[in-house]
Structures are given as structure tokens and as C-alpha cells.
Amino acid sequence: MTDKNDILNGLANAVVNGDKDKAIKFAQKVLEENIDPYEAITDGCTRGMHVVSEKYDNGEMFIPHIMLSSEAMNEAITVLQPHVDVERTKESGVAVVGVILGDIHDIGINLVSSLLKSAGITVYDLGKDVPYEDFIEIAKDVNADVIGLSAMMTTSMMGMKDVVKMARREIPDVKIMIGGGPVSRDFCGEIGADAYADDARDAIEIVKEIIKEDRRRKASV
Ligand code: B12
DSSP states (O other): OOOHHHHHHHHHHHHHHHHHHHHHHHHHHHHTTTOHHHHHIIIIIIIIHHHHHHHHHSSSSHHHHHHHHHHHHHHHHHHGGGSOOOOOOOOOOOOEEETTOOOOOOOOHHHHHHHHHTTTTEEEOOOOOBOHHHHHHHHHHHTTTEEEEEESSGGGGGHHHHHHHHHHOOOOTTEEEESSOOOHHHHHHHOOOOOSSSSSHHHHHEEEEEEHHHHHHHHHH
């Protein structure tokens, strides 16, 4: 039996050090010791990534190192994510998600996307650096209920406003949910988006609620 804190600290350190093998090893230990895998993602991997960010801000770490940390984090998430306990929705629903144009930070949206799939939602994940009109075209083609937009930079997040405008014009029934580091509930209100979540688990609950509400509304007309 190993102490939970040691395992979560080990995972965080593996991310900080960009050590893929250790990240996988500690992620496996999380499962062996029945630690909540989502807690390990937030309190292990993401905590490690915050340390990386601070070191980057202080000039102690540079981009090549952050890339190694990102890879280590992704490896750990690949082991942990299938075991995250997500309640499946009874209704079927469709989401189109992606990281907005000019932005290549996709760790967060990958997590949102895979948890949505685990919850039973059909997900079209457009990846990163996605042109605004692609969100609209694909959402139209697949008859989406929700578009999930991610941005990690103060510059790229401004494009969310354009996507909301285009969506209102072309697919007014589709709800727009936004998230990512610099995004906030206030910003969501300012650009006229429908929902904001600061974490993948909250995002799943919001999407389920949007779909439930939509089906209720359609049944009553
Ligand atoms: C990893 C990282 C990188 C990696 C990205 C690898 C990858 N595949 O994603 C690499 C090294 C490539 C990179 C590059 C750059 N980066 Co960088 N990066 C980071 C870092 C350290 C961590 C981001 C991360 O993955 N966090 C972990 C995940 C799990 O958290 P998350 O993304 O926030 O996601 C959660 C929530 O936000 C939410 N969520 C996310 N998306 C969505 C979407 C929806 C719909 C919902 C509901 C919820 C939701 O749920 C997620 C899970 O719970 C951040 C620092 C930070 N503190 O965030 C800087 C940071 C984002 N990067 C930054 C910068 C400046 C850059 C570069 C421009 C650097 C450069 N000079 O080249 C380039 C950008 C290139 C580009 N065009 O995008 C800045 C942005 C500053 C700003 N205000 O705009 C930051 C904040 C660093 C800093 N302190 O300055 N980066």
C-alpha cells in the first residue's frame, strides 16, 4: 500500500519533469490503489502543469520542456481517463468541439471531449487551430446540439465572439459552451455564449442539461 499523496505528488512531478515513463507508472498506481482517477488528473497532472506554467513565467522553463511535460500529461490521461466515473446520459446528443483558430493548446479540450464520449454523447472533435466557419459547417452537417469552444490564450479567445455571431445567424438552435484558461463566466455573458465551465466534469453536466432541456422543449411543442 502506497500513500495517496505520494502517488499524486509522483504524478505531478513526472509532469513537471516531462517524464513519460514515470507519468504512466504513477497513473497505473492510481488505478491499483483505487484512487479517484479524475482527482489524479486534477490534483496530479494539472497541478504539475501549473508548476510548469509558473516556471515558464519565471523564465526557468522553455517551450521544448513544456512540450515534454504535455506529452507526459497526455500519457497519464490516456491511462486514467477510461476509468473516470461518468454517469451516462439517457438522451442521445451531439457535440462539436475544438480549439479555436490560432490556438494549439488541446490538452484541456481532449479531456472534455473524451469525458463527453464516456457520458454517451456523440462527439465530433475538430482538434486544434480550427477556423471559425468549420465549427458552424460541421455543426450544421451533423445536426449538433452543442458547440464546445476552447481557448487558452487571451488573443485566440476573442475569436469565440465571431463563432457565436455566426452560429446565431446560421444555426440559432445550437447552444455554445466555452472554456479554457483565460475564459470566464463574465466573458461568456459578454460574447453572448450560452454556457461556461471551468472544468471538464462541469462541462459534461452542462451538456447533459442542455440536451435534456432541448428534448423537453421539443416534446412540449
Ligand atoms: C502546455 C502548454 C503549452 C503546450 C501545449 C501542448 C498541447 N498539446 O496542448 C505548448 C508547449 C505547445 C504551448 C505553446 C504555446 N503557449 Co502555452 N501553455 C501551456 C500551459 C503550461 C498548460 C496548458 C494546459 O494544458 N493546462 C492543463 C489543462 C488540463 O487545463 P486547461 O487547458 O485549462 O483545460 C481545462 C479547463 O480550462 C476546461 N476547458 C478547456 N477547454 C474547454 C472547452 C470547453 C467547451 C469547456 C466547457 C471547458 C474547457 O476543462 C479542462 C479540463 O478540466 C499553459 C499555462 C496554463 N497555466 O494554462 C501555457 C499558456 C496557455 N501558453 C501560453 C503561450 C503564450 C504559448 C505560446 C504562444 C508560447 C510561444 N511563445 O510560442 C505557444 C502558443 C502557440 C499557439 N499558437 O497556440 C500562455 C498564454 C498567455 C495568454 N494570456 O495568452 C500560457 C498561459 C503560459 C503563460 N503563463 O504565459 N503551450
